[in-house]
Amino acid sequence: MIDLPTDVAALRAIPALTRAAAFCEAYSLTRPIVMAPMAGACPPALAAAVASAGGMGAGGMVGDGPDGISAWAGKVRAATNGAFMMNLWAPDPLPERDPAHEAALRDVLAGFGPPPQEIALAAPEDAFAAQCAAVVEAGPTVASSIMGLYPPDVVARFKERGIRWWATVTTVSEALMAAEAGADAIIAQGMEAGGHRGAFDAARGEAQLVGLAALVPAVAEAVTVPVIAAGGIATGRGVAAALVLGASAAIVGTALLRAPEAGIASTWADAIGAARPEDTVTTRAFSGRLGRSLPTGYLEAMAAPGAPAPAPFPVQRSLTAPMRAAAVKADDLAGISAWAGQSAGASRAEPAGAIVERLWAEALAEFGG
Numbered sequence: 001m002i003d004l005p006t007d008v009a010a011l012r013a014i015p016a017l018t019r020a021a022a023f024c025e026a027y028s029l030t031r032p033i034v035m036a037p038m039a040g041a042c043p044p045a046l047a048a049a050v051a052s053a054g055g056m057g058a059g060g061m062v063g064d065g066p067d068g069i070s071a072w073a074g075k076v077r078a079a080t081n082g083a084f085m086m087n088l089w090a091p092d093p094l095p096e097r098d099p100a101h102e103a104a105l106r107d108v109l110a111g112f113g114p115p116p117q118e119i120a121l122a123a124p125e126d127a128f129a130a131q132c133a134a135v136v137e138a139g140p141t142v143a144s145s146i147m148g149l150y151p152p153d154v155v156a157r158f159k160e161r162g163i164r165w166w167a168t169v170t171t172v173s174e175a176l177m178a179a180e181a182g183a184d185a186i187i188a189q190g191m192e193a194g195g196h197r198g199a200f201d202a203a204r205g206e207a208q209l210v211g212l213a214a215l216v217p218a219v220a221e222a223v224t225v226p227v228i229a230a231g232g233i234a235t236g237r238g239v240a241a242a243l244v245l246g247a248s249a250a251i252v253g254t255a256l257l258r259a260p261e262a263g264i265a266s267t268w269a270d271a272i273g274a275a276r277p278e279d280t281v282t283t284r285a286f287s288g289r290l291g292r293s294l295p296t297g298y299l300e301a302m303a304a305p306g307a308p309a310p311a312p313f314p315v316q317r318s319l320t321a322p323m324r325a326a327a328v329k330a331d332d333l334a335g336i337s338a339w340a341g342q343s344a345g346a347s348r349a350e351p352a353g354a355i356v357e358r359l360w361a362e363a364l365a366e367f368g369g
């Protein structure tokens with residue numbers, strides 16, 4: 001049951017809260033707040049803290065193989081009985097390679113980290129199939145997709161195992177495709193969101209930067225399954241607004257990154273706390289896919305006149321990997337992929353459970369609770 005502190009009958013008459021209450025019941029939550037899956041920044045302790053506070057924990061598993069997926073789920077389960085989601089990226093086809101262009105990129109990258117080596121890329125299908133099998137085995141409450149849809153056989157295996165499928169979308173057309181393919185809920189990701197943008201067609205990232213206030217009501221009109229709003233939600237007002245717009249729950253990503261359980265580099269955490277909404281930038285320079293980050297020395301160099309354009313995903317992601325890893329180790333913001341959403345500055349350095357409780361208490365206050 002949803003945790004309503006005051007006049008329950010009056011609050012339940014508010015459609016936004018009725019939606020949220022139904023969603024909480026369906027997923028055994030006490031607060032309609034879902035942690036964003038954040039590959040590289042979602043240790044089990046963070047997911048467990050959110051789940052123990054009555055929200056849903058999450059793991060971004062794109063960078064993990066089967067053993068990592070199984071170990072992450074085991075650690076979350078050892079720490080909480082709460083609900084959690086595991087997220088995988090639908091694989092993009094491998095692009096054409098351009099050795100001369102990659103050499104120019106390596107020259108830029110050498111200024112910010114260890115010289116990147118030649119990279120060999122394997123077709124992603126086998127690795128993705130192994131990841132999906134590991135998620136089925138791990139048995140989370142929810143498996144979420146981004147960058148496209150899961151193939152029908154994967155969806156069928158999730159459902160057989162009682163795992164519900166949430167599909168991340170960035171447009172109404174993608175939402176319709178996801179609903180048609182059997183998604184149990186739609187994550188509507190507004191352009192305010194920190195991290196990668198989940199456009200099904202990577203090439204359309206910049207052209208279809210839809211904001212949350214336009215996207216959520218339009219998706220809620222277009223589909224019959226619950227909608228979960230993601231992007232720039234870092235305050236109780238933001239949570240309340242997402243529900244009023246038509247969502248049944250809110251996803252928070254950047255708002256959790258300053259929690260001690262997140263364990264991110266302190267230069268990144270501090271820059272999140274200091275950012276204004278206008279300070280983040282969208283860029284392909286970290287991976288070849290569009291994402292929203294704080295400005296960094298590396299991004300400045302890549303935006304300078306004459307700098308090479310980023311290579312396509314996943315070439316660019318592999319080229320930048322040594323720089324990103326070394327920068328995190330050195331706690332040097334210049335080379336960190338400093339993902340952050342437009343509400344970064346509202347994030348507080350509090351324990352994750354306290355953040356979830358505060359966001360929901362503030363949201364209820366907006367409804368008169």
Ligand SMILES: Cc1cc2nc3c(=O)[nH]c(=O)nc-3n(C[C@H](O)[C@H](O)[C@H](O)COP(=O)(O)O)c2cc1C
Nearest residue numbers: 036038039060146193194195231232253254339341
């Ligand atoms: C550090 C970071 C990593 C992310 N990694 C993933 C990911 O692996 N899979 C995914 O579906 N979304 C990922 N996202 C996007 C989030 O799921 C979500 O859309 C976003 O955090 C919401 O915006 P907010 O950060 O403003 O709350 C990531 C976001 C951040 C900040």
